[in-house]
Amino acid sequence: MATMTITSGTAPAKRRVGVLAGLEHTATLAWRNLVQIKHNPMELMDLSIQPVMFLLLFTYVFGGQMSGSTHAYLNFALAGIIVQNGLFATLSTAVGLNNDIQKGVFDRLRSLPIARSAPLAGRVAADLVKQLWSMLLMLGIGVALGFRPHSAVGVLGAAALMLVFALAMSWLSVLIGMLASSPEKVQMMAFVVMFPLTFSSSAFVSPSTMPGWMQAWVKVNPVTSLVDAMRALLDGGPLAASLTHTLLWAAALAAVFFPLALRAYQRRT
Known part of the structure; x- marks a missing residue:
C-alpha cells in the first residue's frame, strides 16, 4: 500500500516592510542620490550653471526686444524661466531611473530587505530637493539683477507650488524612464513632450502676440496656468484662477500618470 508523506509547516511568508521602515528606506536612498553630487561635482554644475545661463541669456538677449528693457523682461520672464527649468529638471528623474536599471542597481536593491517602492520614491524625493536648490x-540671481519679489510669503508659495507641480510631472517622467530602452531614448522622448509644453505657453511672451489658433492652445496649456500663478505669487497680481487651475492640473496629471508609472515600474523591476 502506498504511503504518503505529509510535511508540516508552510513556506515562509515574505517579509513585509512597515510604513515607518519604508519611509526610512526612502530617505536613505534619497540621501544616496544627493550624496552622489559630492563624488560627481559636474551634476551640481548642471543644477547651477544651466539655470543661471538661461536666466542671463533670456534677460539680456531677448529682454530689450520683448519688453523694451531688460529689467521689465526680467520681471515678466523670471517665473517662466523657473517653470521651464523645473519641468526640464524632471527629466533627470527618468534618466536616473533608466540608468540605474541599465547598470543593475535595482537588481542589487531588490535583494535587500527594503520597501520595493523605496528606490523610486527616493529618486523622486532627491530630485525635488535638487529642484528646490535650482x-x-x-531667485537669488534674479534679485541680484534687480527683481524684487512681492512678498516673502509669495516666494514660499511659489516654491511650494513649483514642487507640487513638478512632483505631478515627475510621474510622467518616471513612465517615460520605464518605457524607454536607454537613457538616450529617455531624453529624446521627454524632450518631445516638455519642449512644446513650455514654449507654447505664457512663459516667455504674452499670448496676445500669438496667432489665434495658438492662443486657444496656450489658454488650456497647464504650463500657462502654472506660470501665471508663479508670476502672481512672485510679482503680485490676480492669483485665484491660475492657482486653482494649476492645482487641478497637478491632481489630474498625478491621477493619470502615477498608476501608469507605478505599473511600469513594477513590471520593469
Missing part, C-alpha cells in the same frame, strides 16, 4: 538659486 529655484532658490535662480
Whole structure:
C-alpha cells in the first residue's frame, strides 16, 4: 500500500516592510542620490550653471526686444524661466531611473530587505530637493539683477507650488524612464513632450502676440496656468484662477500618470 508523506509547516511568508521602515528606506536612498553630487561635482554644475545661463541669456538677449528693457523682461520672464527649468529638471528623474536599471542597481536593491517602492520614491524625493536648490538659486540671481519679489510669503508659495507641480510631472517622467530602452531614448522622448509644453505657453511672451489658433492652445496649456500663478505669487497680481487651475492640473496629471508609472515600474523591476 502506498504511503504518503505529509510535511508540516508552510513556506515562509515574505517579509513585509512597515510604513515607518519604508519611509526610512526612502530617505536613505534619497540621501544616496544627493550624496552622489559630492563624488560627481559636474551634476551640481548642471543644477547651477544651466539655470543661471538661461536666466542671463533670456534677460539680456531677448529682454530689450520683448519688453523694451531688460529689467521689465526680467520681471515678466523670471517665473517662466523657473517653470521651464523645473519641468526640464524632471527629466533627470527618468534618466536616473533608466540608468540605474541599465547598470543593475535595482537588481542589487531588490535583494535587500527594503520597501520595493523605496528606490523610486527616493529618486523622486532627491530630485525635488535638487529642484528646490535650482529655484532658490535662480531667485537669488534674479534679485541680484534687480527683481524684487512681492512678498516673502509669495516666494514660499511659489516654491511650494513649483514642487507640487513638478512632483505631478515627475510621474510622467518616471513612465517615460520605464518605457524607454536607454537613457538616450529617455531624453529624446521627454524632450518631445516638455519642449512644446513650455514654449507654447505664457512663459516667455504674452499670448496676445500669438496667432489665434495658438492662443486657444496656450489658454488650456497647464504650463500657462502654472506660470501665471508663479508670476502672481512672485510679482503680485490676480492669483485665484491660475492657482486653482494649476492645482487641478497637478491632481489630474498625478491621477493619470502615477498608476501608469507605478505599473511600469513594477513590471520593469
